[in-house]
Amino acid sequence: MTPMSRRAFVTTLLAAGVGATFPARGTAPPLRFGITPVMLDDRIGFLNAWAAWLSAQLGRPVRFVQRARYREILDLLLRDQLDLAWICGYPYVQHQDRLTLIAVPTFQGQPLYRAYVIAGADTGIETLESLQDRLFAWSDPDSNSGYLYPRFYLSGAGRDPDRFFRRTFFTWGHPRSVMAVAEGLADGAAVDGYVWETLARRDPAMTDKTRVILRSPLFGFPPLVAAPNLPDAERVRLRAVLVGQTRDPVGRALLAELNLDGFSVAEPALFDDIAAMARQLNPRDHS
Template identity: 30%
Template sequence: MNPLSCSRTVRALLTCAVLGLCTLAQAQQVFRVTAIPDESPTELARKAGPLMQYLEARLGMKVEYIPVTDYAASVEALVNKKVDMAWFGGFTFVQANARSGGKIIPLVQRAEDEKFKSVFITSDPAVKTLADLKGKDVSFGSQSSTSGHLMPRSFLMEAGLNPDKDFRRVAYSGAHDATIAAVASGKVQGGALNISVWEKFVADKKVDTTKVRVIYTTPPYFDYNWSVHADMPAATRQKLSDAFLALSPATPEGKQILDLQRASKFVPTKAENYKGIEAAARSGSLL
């Protein structure tokens, strides 16, 4: 083989090798997703499965759900780009945005999250109003939970109750379903959690409503969203937004995913929607 032919052969082989490596890299690319652990790990995994499969088809790459141990871990995972997308509550979004210097972008939220609510529940016959919780043991969810701690605490303060001074004991169950269990078992006389989980438990008959009842429902506020890091390419962000916005209860796949996500549909959102939550966090010295 003459030198020229040899040179061409080497270049061709190198080109093939580079293309092969690129193809392999693309084949191995994984889009990682996490969520705040506001319910049991088995419930979170059940809700995530069909959505991850749907996003795989829409993004054209493997999508993997990565569970985390607590709310803070979900914040750190997205801020440090260990995951590509996270399901946050309003407060965890505010924390992540502050922690990253404004680099976290909320993409979409459920229509229900535009007017989200929390409920206070009890199994104590003597407790009929928020005022009756004074001197009692009361449980929130996680300390970083919007609907299980921050906003319920904010509305308590507006009602003239300071949890740290007026309750006999403040507990943190870690998750909404755990709060229901604590109230149902009598470990605490009151608990605050998100209305979506409460309604799901009632619908599934997982709570005895002749014993556990709602004593107060909060005014509405913005809550959960799917967020990404600002360093994500705009084209990928658009694909994600389009995928969520395309979900419809009119299709079997869309209905399954929306039902699991407890959503009627997904709608666009923006950082400005969470200014009220940020204000509540700063007012309560929680941020």
């Protein structure tokens, strides 16, 4: 089946009233879709709706797999215990040889995003320099925006990222980092700019208690990648469904929930900047 005819088939199903809640039946094993605690993991209702939509499109069940850490998702993916995962650009560049890009979300018109460093709005801190000897929250050690980029920035400024702050801790999720700063647990945090902007729309009361003190250059948006042994046909099919999501009203509604424009096909070179930063900070990993 060509992508076009498949899409036509699904569209027909949707038009026939089966819609997004079409339960995928049959003996086909479910597609295991791993997601990281970016900002979705507390939105089970949304995930179920997206899973139902994807099931209808793919003609097989879709199951979202959540784990507390990026690392766990990555491990499952590398061991082929997941078929697909939405991971950060940083782990992708670390395992680029084994993982295949399926699609990259487009945010504000391009498949790019920024890393933000935020501080409490009432702390008076306006630069990363002022965060010296303060409490700082990382999102996840495998996050580009929540770990790699601020460390790269500090290194570039001649600071030791392990000693610059008085104390650091991991929140294991970008929304939690925003919350930690908003509630005063940390003086500053490194977060995904997309997550912060989306929270600013969804929960402005929380983001209003934080202030963005540093915006990174644009990086490749955290991509959706396939497991090493996922068959090519599946990859093509997945890519087609995701990229075509904007053409479906339900799909568009789901994308709006995600605050995304859609999914696009991208080349690995999109993540070269991240790879360069990773190489510079951890030369041994990429030797």
